[in-house]
Amino acid sequence: MALRPRSNPFAILTALLLVLFLTTLAFNLLTAQRIPTAPGGVDVHAATDLLLKVLGGIILLVLLYAGFARIVRRDSSPSTGFVKDNVFLDVVARLRDKEHELERLRSAAEERAREIESYNENILRSVSSGVITFNRESVVTTFNDAAGRILRINRADVIGKTCGEVFGANSTVAGLLNRCLSTGEAITREEFELYLPHGERIWIGVSTTLLKDSEGRLIGTTFVCTDLTEIKALQEQVEMRERMTVLGQMSAGIAHEFRNLMGTILGAAKLIARQTPPDSPVHESIQTVTHVISDMDHLITQFLNFARKTDPDLKPVDMGPWLKRAVEQVLEQVPPPHPHVEVTCFPDVPQIRFDEVLMRQALGNLVQNAVEAMPGGGRLTVSAGLRPPLGRRREVEVRVSDTGAGIPQDRLGKIFLPFFTTKPKGTGLGLALVHKIVLLHNGRIDVESQERKGTTFRISLPIA
Numbered sequence: 001m002a003l004r005p006r007s008n009p010f011a012i013l014t015a016l017l018l019v020l021f022l023t024t025l026a027f028n029l030l031t032a033q034r035i036p037t038a039p040g041g042v043d044v045h046a047a048t049d050l051l052l053k054v055l056g057g058i059i060l061l062v063l064l065y066a067g068f069a070r071i072v073r074r075d076s077s078p079s080t081g082f083v084k085d086n087v088f089l090d091v092v093a094r095l096r097d098k099e100h101e102l103e104r105l106r107s108a109a110e111e112r113a114r115e116i117e118s119y120n121e122n123i124l125r126s127v128s129s130g131v132i133t134f135n136r137e138s139v140v141t142t143f144n145d146a147a148g149r150i151l152r153i154n155r156a157d158v159i160g161k162t163c164g165e166v167f168g169a170n171s172t173v174a175g176l177l178n179r180c181l182s183t184g185e186a187i188t189r190e191e192f193e194l195y196l197p198h199g200e201r202i203w204i205g206v207s208t209t210l211l212k213d214s215e216g217r218l219i220g221t222t223f224v225c226t227d228l229t230e231i232k233a234l235q236e237q238v239e240m241r242e243r244m245t246v247l248g249q250m251s252a253g254i255a256h257e258f259r260n261l262m263g264t265i266l267g268a269a270k271l272i273a274r275q276t277p278p279d280s281p282v283h284e285s286i287q288t289v290t291h292v293i294s295d296m297d298h299l300i301t302q303f304l305n306f307a308r309k310t311d312p313d314l315k316p317v318d319m320g321p322w323l324k325r326a327v328e329q330v331l332e333q334v335p336p337p338h339p340h341v342e343v344t345c346f347p348d349v350p351q352i353r354f355d356e357v358l359m360r361q362a363l364g365n366l367v368q369n370a371v372e373a374m375p376g377g378g379r380l381t382v383s384a385g386l387r388p389p390l391g392r393r394r395e396v397e398v399r400v401s402d403t404g405a406g407i408p409q410d411r412l413g414k415i416f417l418p419f420f421t422t423k424p425k426g427t428g429l430g431l432a433l434v435h436k437i438v439l440l441h442n443g444r445i446d447v448e449s450q451e452r453k454g455t456t457f458r459i460s461l462p463i464a
C-alpha cells in the first residue's frame with residue numbers, strides 16, 4: 001500500500017516556538033549582564049523574563065497536545081481532523097487489502113472447484129463400468145462414456161430425459177430404479193438381459209447406490225453397470241461344447257453300431273440277389289433295400305462328421321478375397337437355379353484367424369439353406385464387416401441374408417438342433433454343424449427372420 005507523505009504542523013510550530021524561546025533566552029541573559037536599566041525606563045530584563053515564561057508555557061502546552069493526540073491516534077479514536085484523516089486512510093487501505101485477499105481466495109476456490117469437477121469427470125470417463133445417475137424424478141443427470149458404449153446410446157440423447165423415456169416405462173431398468181427410489185434400498189449386482197432400442201440383446205450386471213444429501217435425504221440413485229454379454233456368450237459356448245462332446249461320444253457309439261448292423265443287412269441283401277434268378281421281381285425290392293442302406297450310411301457319415309471331435313486349424317486370413325472365393329466355390333456345388341448374389345467386405349475388416357476348410361463348410365451350409373429357401377429366385381447377400389465392440393471384445397461379423405420364405409418365430413429356437421428339418425430330404429444337420437464350427441472359433445451365431453420376407457444369419461468371430 002502506498003502511503004501519502006504526512007506534513008506535521010506541530011513539528012513546525014514547536015520548532016518555531018523553540019527558536020523564539022532560545023532567542024529570547026539569549027537576549028535575556030545578555031541584557032542581564034550588559035544593559036543597566038535606565039531609571040524610569042522599561043526594565044528589558046523583566047520583559048524578556050516574562051516573554052520566556054509565556055513562550056515556555058506555550059511550548060509546554062503544544063507538547064502536551066501533541067502527546068495527547070498521539071495517544072488518541074494509537075487508540076484509533078479520532079478526535080481531531082488530522083487524526084481522523086490518518087485513521088480513515090489506514091482503515092480504507094486495510095479494507096482494500098482484505099478485498100484483494102477475498103478476491104484471491106474466491107478465484108482459488110473457483111479453480112479448486114473446477115479441478116475437482118474435471119477430476120470427477122476424468123474418473124467417470126476412465127472407468128470401464130457404465131455410471132448413470134438419476135435424480136428423485138428419475139431424470140438422468142450423469143451418463144459416462146462407458147455407459148454410452150455398453151448401452152449404445154449417445155450421452156446427449158439421454159441427459160435430462162426420464163428413465164422411462166430412455167429405456168421404456170416397463171423396462172427392467174425402470175423397474176430397478178422404481179424399486180430403489182420407493183424402498184430406499186440399494187441393489188447389489190443383479191444380472192439381466194436387456195433389449196436395446198434397435199433390437200439388440202445384451203447382458204448387463206447392475207449395482208445401485210443411493211445418493212443422499214448432507215441431512216440424509218434421498219436425492220437420487222447411481223447405477224453402475226457392466227457388460228456381461230461377452231462372459232455370458234463364453235459361458236454358453238463352454239456349456240454348449242460340453243453338451244456337444246457328451247452327445248458326440250454317445251451318438252458316435254450308436255452310429256457305429258448301426259453301421260455294423262447295416263453292413264450285415266447289405267451283405268444279406270447282396271447274398272439274396274446272387275441266389276435269385278435275374279428275372280425275379282425280388283431284385284427290385286433288394287435295390288430299394290440297398291438304396292435305403294446307402295442313404296442311411298450317408299446320414300450316419302454326416303452325423304459322425306458333426307459329432308467328431310474337431311480341432312480347428314487356425315490361420316490368419318484376409319477376409320475380403322477369401323469370402324468372394326468361398327461363396328463362388330460353394331455356389332458351384334449348389335444345383336441351379338441360383339439367386340442374384342452379392343458379396344461385400346468392408347475395407348476396415350482386419351485379418352482374422354480361422355480354419356478355412358471348416359469355415360467354408362459353415363458358409364456352404366448357410367448358402368445352401370438360403371438357396372433352398374428361394375426356389376423361385378431372390379437375392380443372396382453375403383457380407384463381412386466390423387461389429388461395434390462388445391466390452392474389450394472386437395469382432396468381425398459375417399452375414400448371410402436371403403429374401404426367401406423366412407422362418408416362423410416359434411421355429412427359430414429349434415433350427416440349430418441336430419436333426420431338426422422341415423425339408424422332405426433334409427438331414428437337419430446343416431445348421432447344427434454351422435453352430436459347432438462357430439463355437440470352435442469362439443464365435444457366436446444368431447438369426448433374424450421374417451416370414452415371406454427373408455432370413456439373416458450373423459456369425460461373429462473374435463479378432464485375436
Ligand code: ADP
Nearest residue numbers: 369370373406415421422426427428429430431
Ligand atoms: P436341413 O437343411 O437339412 O433341413 P438345416 O440344419 O440346414 O437342415 O436347417 C434346419 C431348418 O432350418 C431347415 O429345415 C429350415 O426349416 C430352416 N432354415 C434354415 N435356413 C433357412 C433359411 N435361410 N430360410 C428359411 N428356413 C431356413
Ligand code: MG
Nearest residue numbers: 365369430431
Ligand atoms: Mg441345410
